[in-house]
Amino acid sequence: MRIASFNVNGIGARLPRLLDWLAATGPDIVGLQEIKTETERFPYDAVREAGYHALVHGQKGFNGVAILSREPAEEVARALPGDDADTQSRWIEARVAGLHFACLYLPNGNPQPGPKFDYKLAWMQRLNTRAAHLLAGEGPVVLAGDYNVCPLDADLARPEAMRDDALVQPESRAAFRALAAQGWTDAIRARHPHAEIYSYWDYQAGAWPKNWGLRIDHLMLSPAAVDRMTDAGVDRSVRGEERASDHVPAWVDLG
């Protein structure tokens, strides 16, 4: 079965592209990020007609995550524990198709230094606490989403031009490494150890035609999930379509 993560950058503008991609690739579980709409305003009917159940944690104008699934999903949580004052919709977690699946939209953190970067690092600390708890449980777990972290310089086209960006700061990378060190596997990098793979190209400055990309959309697999991995990748061609998101879907196949 295929499990995917797709930052759609606005479900309203992206619905036709999302439906095309669902029909073309038929994933079993999809985490969506940046739906940028309220929970009640999600296009439930169109997604149902495409053959998917939907769990939605929306927010007006910004952020917003959702889980689409062929089989019904049982919601576990829609907030990342650790800060009751955090009102940003960046997390939804469910049991579905025999897996524990979390969809996350990690804070961008720019500009850094500053309060947005502090929020990013605090959020990553909360993520790692939750991840350690999930890793201690039974069965396969997948943490999929827009992590807004390039793990290594090999994960972006122009590291020198991005050296002050929150996505590549040592603190951001250290938190991501700490997550991996718990026992999580970056599915795409594990499947393609030396390949140049990007999942995001800025709308500005002709980044797509120049292939100035970044790899920031990740699927982190627990050991039980890694044991079942047969393939992983990104659907790069999606970026070249009309009215494309600035991200493309990232995915892993489990046997």
Add this chain to the structure above:
DNA sequence: ATGGTCGGGAACCGA
């Protein structure tokens, strides 16, 4: 050349 482009929603903020 210190810009450039999107989405949401109706002026700017976020990325």
